Each structure stands twice: as C-alpha cells, then as structure tokens.
Amino acid sequence: xxxxxxxxxxxxxxxxxxxxxxxxxxxxxxxxxxxxxxxxxxxxxxxxxxxxxxxxxxxxxxxxxxxxxxxxxxxxxxxxxxxxxxxxxxxxxxxxxxxxxxxxxxxxxxxxxxxxxxxxxxxxxxxxxxxxxxxxxxxxxxxxxxxxxxxxxxxxxxxxxxxxxxxxxxxxxxxxxxxxxxxxxxxxxxxxxxxxxxxxxxxxxxxxxxxxxxxxxxxxxxxxxxxxxxxxxxxxxxxxxxxxxxxxxxxxxxxxxxxxxxxxxxxxxxxxxxxxxxxxxxxxxxxxxxxxxxxxxxxxxxxxxxxxxxxxxxxxxxxxxxxxxxxxxxxxxxxxxxxxxxxxxxxxxxxxxxxxxxxxxxxxxxxxxxxxxx
Numbered sequence: 001x002x003x004x005x006x007x008x009x010x011x012x013x014x015x016x017x018x019x020x021x022x023x024x025x026x027x028x029x030x031x032x033x034x035x036x037x038x039x040x041x042x043x044x045x046x047x048x049x050x051x052x053x054x055x056x057x058x059x060x061x062x063x064x065x066x067x068x069x070x071x072x073x074x075x076x077x078x079x080x081x082x083x084x085x086x087x088x089x090x091x092x093x094x095x096x097x098x099x100x101x102x103x104x105x106x107x108x109x110x111x112x113x114x115x116x117x118x119x120x121x122x123x124x125x126x127x128x129x130x131x132x133x134x135x136x137x138x139x140x141x142x143x144x145x146x147x148x149x150x151x152x153x154x155x156x157x158x159x160x161x162x163x164x165x166x167x168x169x170x171x172x173x174x175x176x177x178x179x180x181x182x183x184x185x186x187x188x189x190x191x192x193x194x195x196x197x198x199x200x201x202x203x204x205x206x207x208x209x210x211x212x213x214x215x216x217x218x219x220x221x222x223x224x225x226x227x228x229x230x231x232x233x234x235x236x237x238x239x240x241x242x243x244x245x246x247x248x249x250x251x252x253x254x255x256x257x258x259x260x261x262x263x264x265x266x267x268x269x270x271x272x273x274x275x276x277x278x279x280x281x282x283x284x285x286x287x288x289x290x291x292x293x294x295x296x297x298x299x300x301x302x303x304x305x306x307x308x309x310x311x312x313x314x315x316x317x318x319x320x321x322x323x324x325x326x327x328x329x330x331x332x333x334x335x336x337x338x339x340x341x342x343x344x345x346x347x348x349x350x351x352x353x354x355x356x357x358x359x360x361x362x363x364x365x366x367x368x369x370x371x372x373x374x
Contacts, residue, residue, distance in 0.1 A: 006250045016253065019139050022147040023245030023264060026203050029154040031219030031241025032161070033199045035234045036192050038220040039172055044099065045087070045193075047213035048106040049200050052083025054113025054209050057134050058120060067131065069146060073201050076134075080197045083109050110209070137208030137261030139249060150202055157195050161234075168192060169230055207261040218268035219244060225279035244268035296339070301366050303336040304345060307355060308363035 010016050037046055056079025057072045064071050083105050090101040117131060133141065161168065167188050170178045178185050200212050207215045223236035248264030277284050340346045345359030355363065 003250045003254045006254050015140075018144055018147055019142050019253075019260070020246055020249050022142040022150055023139055023206060023249045023260070024242045025147065025150040025154055025245075026206055027215070027219065027241030027243070027245030027264070027268075028238040029150070029157060029199050029241075030203060030216045031223065031237030031239070032154075032234050033157065033192075033196050034216040034218075034220035034241075035223065035230070035237045036168065036172065037196055038217060038224060039230070039233075040192075043213075043217050044102045045084070046196065046200060046216040048087060048102045049080045049084055049197050050204065050209050050212035051106045051113070052109035053077070053080040053201055053204060054134065055079050055109055055116055056082075057131065057204070058113055058116030061120060061131060062116070069143075069205065070149070072134075073204070076201045076204055077198065079109065080201055081194070084193055084197055113209075133208070134204050135208050136210055136259060137204070137206050137212075139206045139252070139260035139264075141205060146205065153198060153202060157199070160191065160195065164188065164191065172230070207264060211261055211265045214265045215241070215244075215268065218265065218272050222268070222271040222275040225275035225282045228281070240268070240271045244271060299336055300339055300343075304340060304359065304363045305366050307346070308360070308367050
C-alpha cells in the first residue's frame with residue numbers, strides 16, 4: 001500500500017481514520033505545550049516525566065488486574081506528577097542542579113517501572129500481555145474512546161491556554177516581573193507543568209515512554225526557528241506536530257514492519273532538520289548566505305577605501321602608476337571593480353577608472369568611520 005492509497009482509505013476505513021486522527025491530535029497538543037517546555041529551558045523535563053510515568057502504569061495494573069487504558073493512563077498521570085514534584089523539591093530543597101535532579105528521578109522511576117513490568121510478566125495472569133507496548137508505543141491499539149479523550153484534553157488545554165495567555169507569557173519571559181504584578185506565579189507554573197505532564201501521558205500509548213520526549217520537543221524546536229513571536233510559535237508547533245502524526249502514521253501503515261511511534265518521531269525530526277537549515281531568520285543556509293554577502297560587502301568597502309586613498313594622494317588618478325597600485329591591491333579588485341561600477345560608485349573606461357560623486361561620498365564616510373573606530 002502506498003501513502004496515496006493510505007490517504008484514500010482514511011476516509012472510508014474506521015481503524016485508519018481513528019489512528020490518524022489520534023496521532024494528529026496528539027501531535028498538536030504536544031507541539032502546543034512543548035513550546036512552553038522549550039522556552040522555559042525544561043527540555044529534559046519531558047524525558048524525565050515520560051520515564052517516571054512507567055511505574056504508575058504497572059502499579060495501576062497490579063491494583064486493578066485489567067488493561068483498561070483510562071485506568072493505566074490515570075496511574076501514569078499520578079506517577080508522572082509525583083516524579084515532577086520530586087524534581088521540583090530536589091531542586092528547591094537541596095544544592096543539586098536541575099540536570100542532576102532530572103537524571104535521578106528519570107533513572108529511579110524508570111528502573112522501578114521496569115522492575116514492576118518484569119514482575120508482572122512472570123505472573124500467571126493472562127491480562128499482563130501487551131503492557132510493554134507503553135515502552136515504544138503502539139498506535140494500532142488506539143480506539144475511538146482514546147481519541148475522544150485526546151480531543152477533550154486538547155480542548156481543555158487550549159481553553160486554559162487562552163484564558164491564562166497573558167499570565168503564561170509574562171511568567172515565561174520575566175518571572176520576577178510577574179511577581180511584582182501580583183500574579184500567583186506558583187499556581188501558573190504548576191498549571192503549565194500539569195498540562196505538559198498530561199500531554200506526555202496521553203502520548204504514551206501511541207509513541208511510548210522512550211520516545212515521548214522527542215514528540216513533545218521536536219515540533220516546538222522546529223517552530224522556534226521560524227519566529228520570535230510566542231503565539232506564532234505555539235501555532236506552528238501544533239501544525240508541525242499534527243503533520244508529523246499524520247505523515248508518520250501514513251508511512252508506517254504503507255510499509256511492513258514499521259512501528260508507528262518511531263516513524264512519527266523521525267518525521268518530526270525531519271521538520272526540525274528542515275527548519276534548522278531553511279528557516280529565513282535562524283537557518284544555517286540563510287545564515288551562510290548572509291555571511292557571504294557581508295564578506296562581499298566588506299571586500300567592496302575595502303576596495304572603495306583604497307581607491308579613496310589613491311584619490312587623496314594622487315592628483316591624476318588615471319595615471320598608470322595609480323592603476324598599477326590598484327591592481328596590486330591584495331583584494332578581489334577585478335570583480336570588486338565590476339560590482340562598484342554596478343552600484344554606480346565608480347566609472348570604468350578600459351584600464352582607467354574614476355569615482356562618481358556618490359562613490360566619493362560613500363568612500364569618505366567609510367574612511368571617517370574607520371578612523372573613528374581606530
């Protein structure tokens with residue numbers, strides 16, 4: 001099945017439509033909330049939370065003995081929030097840095113979760129099969145109720161985001177100023193963190209514990225390259241995340257033996273790569289082009305300044321001696337002369353040249369600037 005055939009089947013096939021819609025909604029909410037994690041420099045928090053959610057899934061199964069998705073995700077949410085507040089507590093109450101606290105909680109919770117999964121796998125209960133899907137995700141298990149839950153949570157998150165937009169924005173860029181305005185910064189901070197944890201938990205079934213942090217951060221990192229405006233970044237991140245989910249699902253379904261979660265993450269990584277290279281403001285390509293343009297401008301300025309020196313020290317600037325001096329100038333003189341003529345700063349006539357009035361004024365200005373800098 002080709003990707004084109006997949007999109008034709010999405011309209012008529014219930015399973016494909018459910019999976020595609022679910023991954024699109026997941027990508028959108030992850031991109032939207034991941035923008036705040038990226039801008040708050042909490043990129044590793046997503047990795048720690050996703051790993052911290054694993055023991056909650058295992059404990060929820062041990063308590064209920066059933067693989068009810070909502071129950072398992074509730075356990076993951078509780079465990080993820082517990083891990084998050086442990087991280088915050090370690091940072092505030094000890095002298096340990098953020099990266100150390102994140103590493104400790106990540107390894108501790110993930111190790112405990114793997115221990116519980118190993119214990120569960122050895123139990124005679126037949127329901128224990130399939131819990132390992134939460135490690136790497138299994139989008140094929142999505143059903144309509146899962147998608148409905150994602151849509152509801154996304155709607156609530158969007159409503160809260162719009163309701164507290166001003167507070168989120170101020171806290172994001174200047175926490176101290178937010179306090180002086182009288183806002184409850186702790187409540188706002190906890191609210192943002194809660195929804196980030198919620199988005200991560202929703203994605204565990206689709207993308208898995210191991211790759212969920214990439215799903216949270218990649219769309220936001222790609223969007224950051226295109227804009228300096230928060231609202232535009234959040235919108236672009238949601239779009240990139242949704243497209244990553246849709247195209248990742250399409251590629252996975254059109255090929256044999258390709259897991260959906262990893263493919264979605266790889267598609268999101270392509271968005272990041274393209275953004276890093278081709279974005280006009282920060283892209284490597286345009287940065288290199290600006291560098292080359294600046295270097296060419298500098299070559300022209302150096303040549304123009306040198307010509308200005310000749311004009312000041314020679315009564316007859318068309319004299320062969322002056323031409324010889326110019327030709328021996330250690331620069332890109334021949335090409336630079338053509339560029340200078342295009343800018344109408346000089347006039348060329350065979351081997352002779354003369355400065356225009358505009359060129360003389362420009363050169364004098366550059367010469368005065370260089371003397372001032374010295």
